[in-house]
Amino acid sequence: MHKIPVGVFGASGYAGRELCALLSAHPHFELTFATANAQRGEQAFLGGREVRFIATDDAPIRSAELIFSALPHGASATWVERAQEHGARVVDLSSDLRPGHTKQNIPYGLTEVKRDSLRGAEVIANPGCYPTAILLSLTPLLERGLIRPESSIVVDAASGVTGAGNSPKPELLFGEVTENYRAYGVGNEHRHLPEMRALVDSYETNADLLFTPHLLPVARGILATTTVQLRAPLEEPLTIWRDHFAGEPFIEVTPDLPTLRDVQHRNVVRMTVRAAAGMRVPTLIILSAIDNLVKGAAGQAIQNANLSFGFAEAAGLPR
Numbered sequence: 070m071h072k073i074p075v076g077v078f079g080a081s082g083y084a085g086r087e088l089c090a091l092l093s094a095h096p097h098f099e100l101t102f103a104t105a106n107a108q109r110g111e112q113a114f115l116g117g118r119e120v121r122f123i124a125t126d127d128a129p130i131r132s133a134e135l136i137f138s139a140l141p142h143g144a145s146a147t148w149v150e151r152a153q154e155h156g157a158r159v160v161d162l163s164s165d166l167r168p169g170h171t172k173q174n175i176p177y178g179l180t181e182v183k184r185d186s187l188r189g190a191e192v193i194a195n196p197g198c199y200p201t202a203i204l205l206s207l208t209p210l211l212e213r214g215l216i217r218p219e220s221s222i223v224v225d226a227a228s229g230v231t232g233a234g235n236s237p238k239p240e241l242l243f244g245e246v247t248e249n250y251r252a253y254g255v256g257n258e259h260r261h262l263p264e265m266r267a268l269v270d271s272y273e274t275n276a277d278l279l280f281t282p283h284l285l286p287v288a289r290g291i292l293a294t295t296t297v298q299l300r301a302p303l304e305e306p307l308t309i310w311r312d313h314f315a316g317e318p319f320i321e322v323t324p325d326l327p328t329l330r331d332v333q334h335r336n337v338v339r340m341t342v343r344a345a346a347g348m349r350v351p352t353l354i355i356l357s358a359i360d361n362l363v364k365g366a367a368g369q370a371i372q373n374a375n376l377s378f379g380f381a382e383a384a385g386l387p388r
């Protein structure tokens with residue numbers, strides 16, 4: 070059967086490697102080139118096969134019908150444009166084309182929310198990893214207008230170190246990260262905020278968003294704890310989440326508290342919701358977990374590419 074030829078920009082990075090590994094098992098996509106920067110010319114064993122990285126400048130863009138860009142933000146947009154000029158469809162994993170970062174109206178690949186705009190899309194802005202975990206778990210409230218006006222949505226989330234990419238940084242050395250736990254981007258300044266703000270603001274709410282990320286001494290996974298004040302108490306919040314996501318292949322609503330181990334290497338968001346006891350204002354605590362490299366990056370990107378090409382949305386994805 071004819072497979073769609075696919076290129077990956079930034080294939081030597083964490084997200085790019087995950088893409089190459091997932092593509093090796095995809096029924097309709099086939100990797101034809103994989104680019105790197107410092108690691109150009111090197112080889113890696115990904116998804117059970119050797120992949121040789123070439124310089125992005127040398128990529129035979131014309132040979133690909135689909136390109137995933139896993140380049141750093143700032144570097145990605147130019148290559149996305151070049152790929153489009155050569156007639157390829159593109160899924161961009163960087164923040165360059167996401168809402169809050171560009172005035173262009175690019176389909177935003179938060180699949181379960183934006184599915185209709187992704188079918189047949191020529192270019193897709195894949196969401197960030199934290200936004201994927203946080204926004205999906207909030208949509209049952211956002212869509213129903215249940216969030217208390219003038220309140221703050223408070224998110225504390227922790228990510229494994231692959232979320233920071235694989236270029237060397239002193240603060241990410243093993244000795245700094247292991248047996249340690251710390252916050253970063255404190256002061257509501259993280260670069261994922263504009264994209265989260267844009268989606269929240271697209272619903273009828275004037276709630277603020279306060280986000281504090283933390284670094285976990287593990288390789289992969291995000292656990293987000295989101296605290297939301299409500300207009301009125303909810304009898305059975307879990308039922309609302311269950312109804313909202315009924316039939317979704319990659320959303321798991323569970324009465325148990327989700328853990329990283331539940332989601333690692335899987336293209337899922339696993340979430341639960343609990344009412345907070347002893348509060349004057351009715352308050353919910355939502356917990357959601359994802360693998361930042363799968364549902365938070367490469368997996369969701371392939372889910373979106375499947376929609377773009379009209380394949381089964383779950384094709385080639387690990388559940």
Ligand SMILES: NC(=O)c1ccc[n+]([C@@H]2O[C@H](COP(=O)([O-])OP(=O)(O)OC[C@H]3O[C@@H](n4cnc5c(N)ncnc54)[C@H](OP(=O)(O)O)[C@@H]3O)[C@@H](O)[C@H]2O)c1
Binds near residue numbers: 079081138141196
């Ligand atoms: N890591 C995650 O959990 C995650 C989740 C969602 C989205 N993303 C997004 O996905 C993208 C990749 O993230 P990552 O974590 O995989 O980063 P990374 O590990 O730092 O990888 C970056 C990739 O881009 C290449 N590269 C760097 N600068 C380049 C340039 N100027 N021109 C051409 N190639 C260049 C690197 O090549 P060399 O390694 O050979 O230098 C590497 O292949 C980023 O935009 C990131 O925001 C990442």
